[in-house]
Amino acid sequence: MNSFRPLARFFSLLTAGAALAFLPLAARAGDAPSAAQSGSHVTVTGEVLDMACYLDHGAHGAKHADCANKCISSGLPVGLKSADGTVYLLIGEHKPINDELANSGGKTITVEGKLVSRDGINLLENVEVSKS
Numbered sequence: 240m241n242s243f244r245p246l247a248r249f250f251s252l253l254t255a256g257a258a259l260a261f262l263p264l265a266a267r268a269g270d271a272p273s274a275a276q277s278g279s280h281v282t283v284t285g286e287v288l289d290m291a292c293y294l295d296h297g298a299h300g301a302k303h304a305d306c307a308n309k310c311i312s313s314g315l316p317v318g319l320k321s322a323d324g325t326v327y328l329l330i331g332e333h334k335p336i337n338d339e340l341a342n343s344g345g346k347t348i349t350v351e352g353k354l355v356s357r358d359g360i361n362l363l364e365n366v367e368v369s370k371s
């Protein structure tokens with residue numbers, strides 16, 4: 240029986256190592272909105288994104304503002320990237336909010352709205368711009 244102990248210790252170390260390896264992943268997941276937060280009223284400050292160009296080639300910021308405003312005006316999805324890196328899609332109350340944000344591409348604004356998250360996608364709905 241004693242001869243199995245080192246093997247058992249090896250496996251318990253392996254298990255502990257595996258658990259530690261997943262810790263950073265768990266910590267990163269904690270930065271994104273949690274399921275518990277889904278449905279809550281939140282205030283988020285961040286950069287207005289034209290989601291088409293941002294997802295396609297990471298375009299954002301002042302350099303991309305003209306294109307972002309064109310894309311947002313044309314009805315392409317508009318988003319917000321908060322300081323912690325979380326990206327949210329933005330809509331009004333069952334309607335687009337693009338017209339209101341048509342000149343805000345690349346700018347930092349503060350919005351309030353209802354946060355919902357599903358399948359890894361974050362949406363702020365019933366959005367009201369509180370500071371632009």
Ligand SMILES: [Cu+2]
Nearest residue numbers: 292306307310
């Ligand atoms: Cu664009």
